[in-house]
Amino acid sequence: MDAFANRVKTFDAFPKVDSQHTVRSDRGGFSTILTVFLTLVIIWIEIGGFLGGYVDHQFIVDDQIRTNLLINIDMLVAMPCDFIHTNVVDITDDRFLAGETLNFEGTRFFLPEMFKINNENTEYETPDLDHVMQENLRAEFSIEGQRMNQGAPACHIFGSIPVNQVSGEFHITAKGFGYRDRQSAAPQNLNFSHVISEFSFGTFYPLIDNPLDFTGKVTEENYQAYKYYAKVVPTTYEKLGIVIDTNQYSLTEQHKVIKPKKTGNPQSPPGIFFKYDFEPIKLLIAERRIPFIQFVAKLGTICGGLMILAGYLFKLYEKLLRLLFGRKFTERDTEKKTGGLLDNEKTDIRKDY
Structure with a gap:
């Protein structure tokens, strides 16, 4: 030994x-x-x-073919529901009459506390894994296509719109401006001031924050146009065998007052425009060990x-x-x-x- x-x-x-x-x-x-x-x-x-463990962030090519998804909306516009026209147009020339699925409820316009009003939405962080796992409560709007108290001074618009998963635009305009309609709203009645409680893509998770959630814009101009450009990225969260598929998006904004022509009509339709495009990559956020x-x-x-x-x-x-x-x-x-x-x-x- x-x-x-x-x-x-x-x-x-x-x-x-x-x-x-x-x-x-x-x-x-x-x-x-x-x-x-x-x-x-x-x-x-x-x-x-x-x-x-540790949280792993990876960008991978999105190899899943998705044909459609939902746009979830909950917002308040400072204009009567009778004067509002909603529509969705995508690059395939398909048109969705969003008013058939959205709900319009007349109410009064107000600015909720803790909302970001007239701020540019330039700062936004991706929700972390633990927050998403704690707030992954799915929800659906119990009604669709309802019209209630439309003569009130403001309109509460909420619901989900099924759309093709391609580039498109969601418009909120006034009747008679941009689209032909039997009725036409008077210019002095136009007011596109608005507050947004929810604007998301895909499965509706009301407790997960998005860039446009709890924001708003206020204007005194009748011919006001608000344009939001969203780049949507499919996102998957994984932890302890639980998988949550959702979407997040980056946002840029453009706001301008449209000048009227000699005839008094605006040069382009005023309103609220949401333009969205889908990225070919996916963000994977997973807990690893x-x-x-x-x-x-x-x-x-x-x-x-x-x-x-x-x-x-x-x-x-x-x-x-x-x-x-x-x-x-x-x-x-x-x-x-x-x-x-x-x-x-x-x-x-x-x-x-």
Whole structure:
């Protein structure tokens, strides 16, 4: 057994120092305690990170063919429902009379608290994984195509519109402006001030925030046009086997007052226009965990590297003390183990006397 141990020692990449050649000191003991403490802290952090996993964000090519989806809307327009016309047009020249599925409820116009009014929606963050998992409550509007109290001064428009998943536009205009209609709203009755509580694509998750949620615009101009340009990206969230498919979008805005012609009619239709386009990529947000073998190797590498770094730092510290205060100061309060060659010679000399 001893012969085998001696052979194994020849393969030791980090040969050990014999005890008789080591020196004990308060500084060395403190550095050892500090190194062990930092090592335990790092081990604790790494174990927590391994158990908690990490959130992986990846952009991949969207290989799923989707033919249609829903546009979910909940907004308030400062104009009577009788004067409002809604329509959806896409690049395939398909037209959807959004008024057949949307609900129009007459009410009064007001600005809710905590809404962003007349602000450009330039700052928006992707909802994180935990927030989406906590708020992934699906919902559907219980009614569609209802008309209620249409003579009120403002109109509450809400519902879902089934559309083709291609580039398109959703228009909210006044009757007689942009589309032929039996009725025509008087110019002095036009007011496209609005607040948006919900504007999303795909499955309706009312608790997940979107760039246009809780925003609004207020104007005193009759011939006002608000244009929103949305770039829609399919997004998939994965955690603990739960998969949520939704859509998020980036947004740019353009607002302008349309000048009237000599005849008094506007040069282009005023209104609220939502233009949307779909990106060919998908954002995948998933909780991952590294393999256990990789975790053990990573932990061993970190701990070994920390030990080596602590040794080099301690040697550097000792050399700096020796340069600044001298050899006597660094060797003060040190304890050297007996048993070395010189110790044996001193003992033999003392015995001779």
